Amino acid sequence: MHDIRFIRENPEAFDAGLARRGLEPQSAAILALDSQRRAVATRMQDAQSQRNDASKAIGAAMGRGDKDEAERLKAAVASLKDALPALEAEDRDLLARLTDMLARIPNLPACDVPDGPDEAHNVEVGSWGTRREFAFTPREHADLGPALGMDFETGAAISGARFTFLRGHMARLHRAIGQFMLDRNTDEAGYTECNPPVLVRDEAMYGTDKLPKFAEDSFRTTDGRWLIPTSEVSLTSSVMDQIIDAAALPLRMTALTLCFRSEAGAAGKDTRGFIRQHQFEKCELVSVVRPEESEAEHERMTETAEMILKLLELPYRKIVLCTGDMGFGARKTYDLEVWLPGQGAYREISSCSNCGDFQARRMNARYRPEGQKGTEFVHTLNGSGLAVGRTLVAVLENYQQEDGSVEVPQALLPYMGGLAVLRPQ
Template sequence: MHDPRTIRDDPQGFAAQMARRGVAFDATAFAALDGQRRGSLQRAERAQAERNHLAKEIGSAFAAGERDRGQIMQREVAALKIDSAQAEKDAADAEVALNALLATLPNLPAPQVPDGADETQNVIVSHHGTPAELGFEPREHDAIGLALGMDFDAAAAVAGSRFVYLKGQVARLSRAIAQFMLDFHVERAGYTEVAPPLLVRSDAMFGTGQLPKFADDLFHTTDDRWLIPTAEVSLANYVRGRILSEAELPLRFVALTPCFRAEAGAAGRDTRGLIRQHQFEKVELVSITAPHASDEEHERMTRSAESVLEALELPYRRMLLCAGDMGFTAARTYDLEVWLPGQRRYREISSCSTCTDFQARRMDARYRPTGEKKGTRFVHTLNGSGVAVGRALVAVIENYQTADGAVRVPDALLSYTRGMDVLEPA
């Protein structure tokens, strides 16, 4: 959510930043609503001030025996009361319309974010690792996985497309990956493990930016709750409506949860395999920081996700997303893309974003700076995948596959697989 004062001070500059995000900002409509709200509030304040003045005059008039003048002023007060109520209603209506407009506008891109409309204009920041020469024609994960315990057909019969059964050894490998990543972020990066709600109210979804824009991409229950599309929703909203002390910051949370997305991607894209599912597991990282620390925290979070890929010895690259490819709430985003030999290309496996105070304004999450007794400021929020479990499973299967269809288990996972060092095809 944006501060109307920021827009009011430089509407053309704000419109230019929205244009970088591919959004046409109607400065005239904003000015009309903002002016209506402010004008109505001023009208209500003037009416109230006049009522207060007349109330004193009425008392004096009656005390002096000037009954007629007192009654005239009483009628004026009654009229002012009606006008004040109408002005307050006009201000409230204008504020609702103004907030509805602001709720549709994405966060402003940070200065370092490159211009661009889509993923083709993202910038490669760094590479890590070199894709291995396997010595045979690599296959994609779904072709390998069928013999390892993946069953897409049975899942489709039960739940429809974009679901899967993982059985036996591949289910164990998936669980090992998830537990390894969760332990990694807790023990090595100092995140606090959280088991959060999977169902949340609409105001929580609004707070992290999923509503109202992405309602069609979500699963909605009959009692007006939403299944989380990412644990970011539950973790960030932990501080909604609160005033923290600066000494409490930063807060660093990590959660392993199922995630649910009604819209799993563009029609016809990634319809096979685990890349885009309606239900999947993800290890999510969320940080709550003071504004002066958020840039450093963004780098720290991204490095934590990178370290997981390095521990699994998976080649990857870091991408800086262009303005047109970032998520709705992000001011700057790094994507980590892992090498998939079967697809012969890099694919996103983690996305780490700083949202500045954009979500905090929607959640009314603040902190009190050290040494200040009264003033409060909005916190900054950050979120990142640390990483998506299904996509990590895809990356392990494709990078550790053998010519006979088996899959070697990465060394980092051996203590989690209880001695299973290779997945053998049935």
Template sequence: MHDIRAVRADPAAFDAALARRGIAPASAAILARDEARRTAQTAQQEKQARRNAIAKEIGMAKRQGGDTAALEAEAIALRDEMAALETTAAEAEREQTALLEVLPNTLDPEVPDGADETANVVLHQHGEIPSLAFQPKQHFELGEALGLMDFATATKIAGARFTVLKGALAQLERALGQWMLALHTEEHGYTEASVPLLVNDAVAYGTDKLPKFADDLFRTTDGRWLIPTAEVPLTGFAMDTIIPEADLPMRLTALTPCFRSEAGSAGRDTRGMLRQHQFWKVEMVTITTPEQSVEEHERMTRCAERVLTDLGLTWRRVFLCAGDTGFGAARTYDLEVWLPGQQAWREISSCSNTRDFQARRMNGRFKPKEGKGNVFLHTLNGSGVAVGRALIAVMETYQNEDGSIRIPAVLQPIMGGREKIG
């Protein structure tokens, strides 16, 4: 959520920030509601002051035996006028909030300009694109040939965009998630959390998923939401909370299934398990101070990069441009992995600094060691990484000409010493 004081202070700058994302100016409409709210509240305060004065006048008149009918009539009229002004102010505030809550975060000045992913900037690449001595297969070709990836049964059970993994591939998926979680908790200082997979409206709103992205989520019949990522419940730890500065940064991680409706993705990645309604992901969340959030963003991204490096994958860090940066993010790094079967780079992790955008929506603050008052937190989130896409990358990178798949060394202990699937 945006700070209305910043809109008041420099409406032109606010509109210029929206223009970077290709959004029309909005400050005039927002400030009109803000002015209506403030005017109504001022008038209400003035009438309350008059009512207080009338109460004193009535008391004095009664003590002197005077007639108070006119004063009492005026007090009743003021009460009704104040109620109407309260309604006016509340409606103006609702309209103001409705305008603000659907506007994306202000971008960091360093975010590259550009309308779409073609303007994203590759910052660096790790490893060389592998050159295989045979025509590489895509993950679904490998998985189906092995009899360990079953899309037909998944469709029969649940419909399109679901996958059944069996045997060694199911074990490999589980090993990837367990290994990533251990890496982040044992070496990167994240605290593991087991979180609810269902959240209420307040947490979904606070993490900027509502109201704008309701169609991307699955909703239960009792009004809860299946999580699209563990970012939502983990960041929700800060909702309506004042955290002592000494407890920051708070670094959290979780391995959870994620659920997404994939609204608007008809025709995209229909083969295989790149774009699913349900998938596993290791999520990293940091809750911290404004002074720490820039370095935390770099640190979080390096933690995700470590996963890909230790798996022996070829990857690159990409700085997303203005038109490709997500709604809640001030700046985002995507990590893309090379998929030999697709002969393409595909996103496998996205690490974002939302600054105080989410904290304002969920009223998450911290108490500074020095100084008075409480300050809004900064929140960050990143994939550490998407387990299904890591499975795809391992399958395609470590495939052999005969269709078997080598297992990366770091995963072999979890796989019972197994070195190959085939």
């Protein structure tokens, strides 16, 4: 959510930020509605003040014995009381319209985010690892997987497209990856393990900028709750409507949960394989920090995600997203893209974003700086540490052998009960 005071004081800067996102100027329309609402609020306050003054004057007139003046004042109070409900209703309507307008406008990009309309203008800022040289033509995971327990046909028969049934050692490897991530994020990176709900109310989705603009991207239950598209929603919402003790910051949380996405905007993309599923698991990272700490925290969070890839010895590159490719709530985003030899391409496996105070304003999450009476909005950050299914894909493609077997990465062996190789069945 944007600060209306910032827009009032800096309309040109606000529109310039939107222009970097490829959007038309909107400050004029926002300020016109804001001015209309403020005018109604002033009329409402004036009417309330006149009513209060007239009510006090009635007592004084009665004390003087001036019944005529008292009756005139009573009539004035009655008239004001009749007018106030309409003004209050108009004020609520205008505030709701202004809030909805602001809620549909994305966050402004940070100054150091590269400009560009689409992913072609993202900038690589680092890479790690050496791509493995194969003595054979590496296969894609969708070709390797079925013989190892990645059952696409049964998943589709049970639930439809973009669902997969994992069996046997494949299911165990998937579980091992998630547990490994969670252990590293807690034991080495200092995040607090959480087990949050995967069903949330509108307020949680709204606060984390998934509503109202992206309702079609998520699944809604018959009782009006939402299946989380990422545990960012649950974790970040844990500070909703709170004033956090400054000494408690930063808050760092991690969770391994099921996630659900309708993939409404992904028609025809990655329909084959395990890359883009309606149901998947992800190990999420969320930080809640003081404003002055958020840039450094963004680097720390991204390094935490990178640590997982390094320990699994999976080559990757680090990308800073341009203004046209960033998510709605982000002011700056790093993507980590893992190398998939079967596809001969880098594919996104983690996205780490600094949202500034954008989400905090929507969910009214604040802290009280030491030595101050007033409160300030916290900054929130979120990232994948990592997407479990995509990591499984990366392991299959990078550790495959010519006979169709897949070696288990060294870091995962303690989680596999002595199993070192997945073999075709």
